[in-house]
Amino acid sequence: MAVEQDHDLGACKRVDGGITRVFQLLGKRWTGPIVAVLTGGPAYFTDLRRAIPGISERMLSDRLTELGAAGLLVREVDEGPPLRVSYRLTPAGYALEPALKELGEWAKVHLPEAASPPDC
Numbered sequence: 669m670a671v672e673q674d675h676d677l678g679a680c681k682r683v684d685g686g687i688t689r690v691f692q693l694l695g696k697r698w699t700g701p702i703v704a705v706l707t708g709g710p711a712y713f714t715d716l717r718r719a720i721p722g723i724s725e726r727m728l729s730d731r732l733t734e735l736g737a738a739g740l741l742v743r744e745v746d747e748g749p750p751l752r753v754s755y756r757l758t759p760a761g762y763a764l765e766p767a768l769k770e771l772g773e774w775a776k777v778h779l780p781e782a783a784s785p786p787d788c
Contacts, residue, residue: 702732740757740758740761
């Protein structure tokens with residue numbers, strides 16, 4: 669016995685494709701903090717690691733690779749000696765800054781505060 673559908677299928681809400689794509693990338697742990705740090709300007713790998721407490725070298729490397737593949741940052745090698753690698757946001761990466769600031773302000777108002785890391 670078939671069940672009849674009484675609702676309008678067009679009225680069903682669907683997640684916007686853009687929202688889905690942005691959270692597939694930025695919804696991953698550590699990605700937002702990495703981009704947020706880089707909005708302050710280019711940074712070396714070790715500086716990023718220090719700026720984001722709790723992130724492992726492997727995870728930082730993986731997230732930087734993903735952000736580079738997405739066109740949000742550029743990896744630059746300073747020949748040295750010593751050889752150093754820095755990362756900077758592309759214009760597309762910098763375009764995230766207003767949204768990240770808004771999310772930060774939203775969190776201050778709507779999310780309970782957890783233990784904060786010490787100020788630099």
